[in-house]
Amino acid sequence: MNSKKKHAWLTSNQMILVYIIAVFSLIVGIRQPAFWDFATVLNTMRAAIFTMCFALCEMIVIISGGIDVSFPAIGCVAMYVPMYIINRVAPIDNAWFAFGLAVLIGLAFGLLNGFLVAILNLPPLIATLATSSIASGGVVTILGTREFTVLPSSLQAIYNTNLITYTSPKTGFQYVLNVLVLVPIIVCLLIAWMLKYTMLGRGLYVIGGNKTAARVAGFNVKKLQFAAYVWSGVFVGVAAMIYNILMHSATTSALMGDEMITIAACVIGGVRITGGHGGVGGVVLSVILITLVQNNLNMLGIPTSWQRFVVGIVLLLGTIITSWQTKRSMKMSQA
Amino acid sequence: MNESETPYGSETVWGFFSKKERPGQNMGNEENKVFLKLKGIKKSFGGVHALRGVDLEIREGEIHCLAGENGCGKSTLIKAISGVHEPDEGEIWINGEKVEHMKPIDAINRGIQVIYQDFAVFPNLTVAENIALNGEVKNRKKFVNWKEIHQIAERGMAQVGAELDPDMPLEQLPVAGKQMVAICRAIVNDAKLLILDEPTTALTEKEVGKLWEVLRGLKKKGIAIMIVNHKLDEIYQIADSLTILRNGKYISSGKISEYNDARFMKDMTGRDLVETKYDPAPSDEEVFRVDHLTLKGRFEDVSFSMNKGDILGLTGLLGSGRGEIGEALFGITPPESGDIYLNGKKIEIHSVADAIKNKIGYVPEDRLTQGLFMERSIEDNTIASSIRDYFHGMSLNEKEMREASERWLKDLSIAAPSIDPPVRTLSGGNAQKVVIAKWLNTHPKLFILNGPTVGVDVGAKAEIHDILRGLAKQGIGIIIISDDLPELLQNCNKIVIMNKGKVRLVTDNKIDKLSL
Numbered sequence: 001m002n003s004k005k006k007h008a009w010l011t012s013n014q015m016i017l018v019y020i021i022a023v024f025s026l027i028v029g030i031r032q033p034a035f036w037d038f039a040t041v042l043n044t045m046r047a048a049i050f051t052m053c054f055a056l057c058e059m060i061v062i063i064s065g066g067i068d069v070s071f072p073a074i075g076c077v078a079m080y081v082p083m084y085i086i087n088r089v090a091p092i093d094n095a096w097f098a099f100g101l102a103v104l105i106g107l108a109f110g111l112l113n114g115f116l117v118a119i120l121n122l123p124p125l126i127a128t129l130a131t132s133s134i135a136s137g138g139v140v141t142i143l144g145t146r147e148f149t150v151l152p153s154s155l156q157a158i159y160n161t162n163l164i165t166y167t168s169p170k171t172g173f174q175y176v177l178n179v180l181v182l183v184p185i186i187v188c189l190l191i192a193w194m195l196k197y198t199m200l201g202r203g204l205y206v207i208g209g210n211k212t213a214a215r216v217a218g219f220n221v222k223k224l225q226f227a228a229y230v231w232s233g234v235f236v237g238v239a240a241m242i243y244n245i246l247m248h249s250a251t252t253s254a255l256m257g258d259e260m261i262t263i264a265a266c267v268i269g270g271v272r273i274t275g276g277h278g279g280v281g282g283v284v285l286s287v288i289l290i291t292l293v294q295n296n297l298n299m300l301g302i303p304t305s306w307q308r309f310v311v312g313i314v315l316l317l318g319t320i321i322t323s324w325q326t327k328r329s330m331k332m333s334q335a
Numbered sequence: 336m337n338e339s340e341t342p343y344g345s346e347t348v349w350g351f352f353s354k355k356e357r358p359g360q361n362m363g364n365e366e367n368k369v370f371l372k373l374k375g376i377k378k379s380f381g382g383v384h385a386l387r388g389v390d391l392e393i394r395e396g397e398i399h400c401l402a403g404e405n406g407c408g409k410s411t412l413i414k415a416i417s418g419v420h421e422p423d424e425g426e427i428w429i430n431g432e433k434v435e436h437m438k439p440i441d442a443i444n445r446g447i448q449v450i451y452q453d454f455a456v457f458p459n460l461t462v463a464e465n466i467a468l469n470g471e472v473k474n475r476k477k478f479v480n481w482k483e484i485h486q487i488a489e490r491g492m493a494q495v496g497a498e499l500d501p502d503m504p505l506e507q508l509p510v511a512g513k514q515m516v517a518i519c520r521a522i523v524n525d526a527k528l529l530i531l532d533e534p535t536t537a538l539t540e541k542e543v544g545k546l547w548e549v550l551r552g553l554k555k556k557g558i559a560i561m562i563v564n565h566k567l568d569e570i571y572q573i574a575d576s577l578t579i580l581r582n583g584k585y586i587s588s589g590k591i592s593e594y595n596d597a598r599f600m601k602d603m604t605g606r607d608l609v610e611t612k613y614d615p616a617p618s619d620e621e622v623f624r625v626d627h628l629t630l631k632g633r634f635e636d637v638s639f640s641m642n643k644g645d646i647l648g649l650t651g652l653l654g655s656g657r658g659e660i661g662e663a664l665f666g667i668t669p670p671e672s673g674d675i676y677l678n679g680k681k682i683e684i685h686s687v688a689d690a691i692k693n694k695i696g697y698v699p700e701d702r703l704t705q706g707l708f709m710e711r712s713i714e715d716n717t718i719a720s721s722i723r724d725y726f727h728g729m730s731l732n733e734k735e736m737r738e739a740s741e742r743w744l745k746d747l748s749i750a751a752p753s754i755d756p757p758v759r760t761l762s763g764g765n766a767q768k769v770v771i772a773k774w775l776n777t778h779p780k781l782f783i784l785n786g787p788t789v790g791v792d793v794g795a796k797a798e799i800h801d802i803l804r805g806l807a808k809q810g811i812g813i814i815i816i817s818d819d820l821p822e823l824l825q826n827c828n829k830i831v832i833m834n835k836g837k838v839r840l841v842t843d844n845k846i847d848k849l850s851l
């Protein structure tokens with residue numbers, strides 16, 4: 001019994017991700033000894049910030065039995081509108097205003113998603129596609145397609161605040177890690193706790209597992225669905241503003257297309273696309289793996305033009321492993 | 336001296352045929368308090384009168400069986416008891432107190448717990464959570480105390496006598512395990528009346544035995560139990576008393592000892608349903624014959640023939656080749672050698688297309704995945720195999736398609752308001768009739784059915800048998816593949832018994848049923 005549990009743990013989704021990360025790091029490290037440097041950790045963390053934030057949005061929605069393809073569009077609106085106002089309407093140089101407005105915009109579209117899915121009972125894919133078009137089309141029509149590359153000083157101040165500054169003894173280069181990295185880290189911990197120790201969290205799993213049974217048991221299914229989409233909207237607002245600060249760029253299309261890699265990150269991390277499964281741990285590992293691959297392929301001598309292809313292969317392998325794991329779990333019930 | 340303690344194995348033997356003493360008969364529950372009493376419950380949906388005045392009385396520490404054919408209103412009655420549907424008329428008394436405008440939560444608070452056919456469990460959560468979570472919601476908990484969840488689960492499993500790993504994800508449990516979890520959940524939520532809607536449909540014989548053991552244990556604790564079931568042998572095994580509904584009407588109720596096979600059938604179906612043995616007029620006109628049919632590894636040297644009017648039964652253990660012969664004749668896995676004659680003409684079968692061209696119809700064992708498009712309408716399913724007949728040039732003749740479907744709906748008395756609802760909404764017996772309609776619409780000359788009445792209730796079963804007999808009389812060759820021996824003995828005038836891929840015995844079924 002105990003050895004069976006141990007075996008199950010050793011072959012769990014998360015452990016397999018750990019193995020793959022270890023093997024990949026080993027290969028890169030052998031080809032490029034420069035990889036073995038604290039700088040790699042900092043680089044990976046910095047590059048992983050956005051994917052991690054987006055995955056935290058998408059994960060909650062998928063666990064609840066839905067899917068959200070609207071967060072890139074919502075994010076774009078949430079960073080573009082405040083920057084448009086600051087640059088062209090009224091120079092409100094206040095970080096609270098920028099983040100606050102981004103959150104409000106995210107909240108509005110999250111409520112729209114919640115309404116379409118929970119109240120109108122539209123299939124989540126269709127509902128969030130519609131929201132995506134409304135958000136994206138609306139902002140382009142009303143406010144045009146500019147690019148804002150200069151931050152107001154309050155946001156620039158955040159950009160200049162680093163958590164860690166590190167000078168590599170090997171190369172002499174200086175590496176920094178922005179304070180905003182704390183956002184996904186703290187939110188990861190909060191979400192992990194929420195999912196495991198609150199009825200809200202269990203409720204999300206419950207409606208992802210069996211909506212009818214959830215209703216019979218007395219869960220408020222509509223409220224929980226609203227919670228998932230509203231969370232996704234609100235937090236993508238925050239994430240988009242972080243993007244704007246770190247990249248010095250706010251456009252109406254910067255994040256478009258990110259939904260695919262985000263959904264893939266969730267699925268590889270053990271969040272089953274059919275809902276009700278997965279958690280923060282697996283998604284963190286999966287985001288780390290994807291970021292490592294994206295960042296270090298050139299170290300392996302693979303030309304940049306091949307990167308998308310290789311990332312695609314990694315996604316495919318990861319998805320195959322998860323679906324194989326799912327099947328294995330289902331098969332045990334036949335035994 | 337408690338009959339109900341007899342091991343399961345011996346019960347099955349006498350459960351079906353004999354009228355010896357049965358459990359419950361001498362349990363003497365007269366003194367037990369009445370827990371639930373229904374008077375004249377009526378409920379209609381639009382124009383459908385699902386319940387037309389039902390009385391029911393269930394006592395503490397009693398196992399009460401609710402029986403009736405599919406669609407007679409059993410599930411609707413359960414929903415009335417559990418507060419899901421408010422009855423249009425009638426009284427509900429719980430524990431001597433009249434309850435009005437009952438909502439689901441009121442029913443739960445009064446100790447009524449229903450285990451629906453899908454168990455309403457969460458496949459993605461652990462056993463422990465499944466048992467404890469509903470109670471936590473009811474108590475309006477905001478946070479999860481995992482230690483408490485485990486304690487509740489352990490307590491529930493101890494009370495029920497279930498041994499499950501509390502940390503096991505539910506999706507890894509077999510159906511019977513999920514059902515146990517649902518029972519444990521009902522018990523930790525203080526069930527005083529436990530209602531199970533058709534609990535044995537997906538269970539193996541051994542699992543049914545375990546379920547009875549658990550229910551008898553709960554009964555001893557004074558819990559009232561109501562089971563929806565229409566399998567006679569199972570009712571004899573477990574029930575103390577019985578209520579029979581037909582067409583939403585209360586028909587009869589009483590101690591199990593007051594019933595025998597004949598009364599049960601009569602009350603269920605409204606007909607004297609003593610199925611007569613099939614005995615067609617002898618004929619020399621050969622309809623179908625196979626000589627030395629062989630498919631290596633499946634079956635070898637199989638020969639048999641059928642004359643006009645014959646219904647041929649093909650039986651044997653699983654893996655004996657009985658199912659494989661059906662699949663071979665329909666061209667799914669074509670035979671390698673041997674000759675096939677249909678109506679005196681030699682035919683070749685190398686593919687399903689060959690079989691269909693030669694007017695052979697086949698109802699597979701697993702009709703849900705192989706024989707039907709569950710989400711499509713009755714009409715779409717009925718014409719699925721004969722759609723070519725309705726092409727006139729480039730267009731489909733919709734009118735003819737509807738007419739054909741409507742004719743089968745009537746001829747096979749499929750219980751559905753029209754040919755438009757999806758097959759998913761039909762009961763097992765009616766779904767099976769749609770499969771039969773689909774093939775009859777191709778006007779087959781040979782009709783092979785694998786397990787034609789699996790999951791079909793008694794009334795519909797008899798109807799399907801009648802249909803097959805009628806077809807045989809018209810000269811269509813009927814082959815029934817089944818392991819349901821009583822069914823074969825009653826409906827086939829010729830039986831081929833297979834063993835390890837070879838024909839062991841061909842009988843003309845003159846053996847008496849009891850001498851077997």
Ligand SMILES: Nc1ncnc2c1ncn2[C@@H]1O[C@H](COP(=O)(O)OP(=O)(O)O)[C@@H](O)[C@H]1O
Binds near residue numbers: 380
């Ligand atoms: N919600 C509903 N709306 C309309 N008709 C219904 C509904 N529920 C049940 N019925 C009808 O009531 C009758 C009894 O159904 P049901 O109680 O499910 O039968 P059983 O459980 O005995 O098979 C059937 O004719 C069914 O079509």
Ligand SMILES: [Mg+2]
Binds near residue numbers: 409410
């Ligand atoms: Mg029913």
